[in-house]
Amino acid sequence: MARYIFITGGVVSSLGKGLMAASLGALLQARGYSVRIRKLDPYLNVDPGTMSPYQHGEVYVTDDGAETDLDLGHYERFTGVPSLQSDNVTSGRIYQSIITKERRGDYLGATVQVIPHVTDAIQEFAQDQLDGIDFVLCEIGGTVGDIESLPFIEAIRQLRNEVGRENAISVHVTLVPYIAAAGELKTKPTQHSVRELTSLGIQPDILLCRCEHDLPDGERAKIAQFCNVRKEAVIPALDASSIYNVPLQYHEQGLDAEVLHAFGIADAPEPDLARWHDVMERIENPEGEVIVGVVGKYVGLQDAYKSLQEALFHGGLANRVKVQVRWLDAELFEDDRDLAAKLEPLHAILVPGGFGERGSEGKIGSVKFARERDVPFFGICLGMQMACIEAARNMAGIPAASTTEFGETSEPVVGLITEWMTEEGLQKREAGGDLGGTMRLGAYDAVLQQGSRISEIYGEREISERHRHRYEVNKSYVESLEDTGLIFAGMSPDGELPETVERPDHSWFVGVQYHPELKSKPFDPHPLFASFIAAAVKQSRLV
Incomplete structure (x- = not known):
């Protein structure tokens, strides 16, 4: 049984x-x-798929096609365990399921209420697909006391009773602020937070106290006394030099040992933290630095590109260099001179995924700059589409080339994908339909050309990567684009959907329709990002 x-x-x-x-x-x-x-x-959106990145950061996509919270990206990067659709649920999804059942008459005329129907549904989610799992960690979004989180708190209270207190513990994360004027750490906010949680029926077993200064023994003892926990269960959590130092830092503070103690586990082996020590050694001892420009639409909030930022960092780890990312708002590139001034200092250029027309001309201009100046270029999702439109406009003699995503066009080099095959059968979409959950989502296979740059990078010809998009490069333009030297080296297994492009005559020019950043990890960097940063390192020695 899972704990x-x-x-x-x-x-x-x-x-x-x-x-x-x-x-x-x-x-x-x-x-x-x-x-x-x-x-x-607790929010009422069914998933974050239709939310602005400025509202919620990036949307993380799983292999099985779920649009989920960005925290699932942290989970995968730290554990290497692929997340599933069943690993993220919202109030919206819970209520949608319950209302659907009520409309079908599944409740046999009963009055449908938060207790037991909503809380039961939350518990069913928490207990789903756990065969062979030793520990399931359930993070509740928001803060204790929020109105919308109350059904979730009640659900985990009930679940703790159902599985037995020996099989469920509570870890509460709080803030211990430092008041500079008084020169003191204040424990009262933590006390009030724990009192609120206890009033809802949950006594925390462990307190993780976020603080900017060391938490003295006296303060730990005070928190323990007022919050009814062991002093050893009050774990200080200071800001770390890197997020990848957090596991080592928490281990030094005894978090994992205290969790095992709370479960009564006394015979657990000591942890093997070699790979985390190796990651930190690479972080703390770089052998150089490269500058990568990300020309995007949501650069005002870096969480909008969280997985991308981490994948670039992982590429640096693979090459033992520090990656300095410069976030460039594509909308601010008003002319070629302005664009060149921003891009010339860079060792590599990346155009990421995104939606909508805003900033598109700046992205296309960035592709042109990278192509003409032989600067390593990486286009992801919309970035690959912009690379194709740039080639069509400036090399194939199709000045009106565009995408139907931006409106009607006489030259739809990129168009709405209306149907594609999945394991469940043919999927169809129509323009003007719902936006939520209607894209080509999740892991799909691609076949790479023998001898192409991208097949050499992967070291294999058949790959599986995660997608999140509605538009594809129009296959009828492939021949014209290949006449410009742009090679479609990767296609869907049925040969219908372009998956990758590259320029063999360029130092490093690759575009992909999928999102490789979603599968990169600090101890296992994605090969495309490792190769891209290696090209940036080579470029840095030329400028």
């Missing part, structure tokens, strides 16, 4: 519950246990 670790937050949001869950999962893994990490989000 449950419920993770809640108090005082303020953005305390790092997701990183804490990911780090604890990595520590339990290092001791030989199997883990699965889940996120329970």
